[in-house]
Amino acid sequence: MDYTSKELLGSEDGSHIFEVEALLRNAKVLINSLIKVTSFVHRMVDTLGASVFPYLPKALEQLLVDSEV
Numbered sequence: 001m002d003y004t005s006k007e008l009l010g011s012e013d014g015s016h017i018f019e020v021e022a023l024l025r026n027a028k029v030l031i032n033s034l035i036k037v038t039s040f041v042h043r044m045v046d047t048l049g050a051s052v053f054p055y056l057p058k059a060l061e062q063l064l065v066d067s068e069v
Helices: 015-067
Strands: none
Touching: none
16 A cells, blocks of 8 residues: 555545554454464464474464465
8 A cells, every 4th residue: 555645644534544443453353363373283282292293384384275265
């Protein structure tokens, strides 16, 4: 998003506020998803121990693929 300096100062109708709100909402969803994935991986390693380490790269790759759908 390239904005001119006039656009960055704000708009008369306040539409930039709504754009920022949408960006923050999307960021919040992303952060919550990352927290869930991190929690899952931590639980998996905590429960299964070091034996799970060789499988982590493939498991994380699959989680990324599934999240892109």
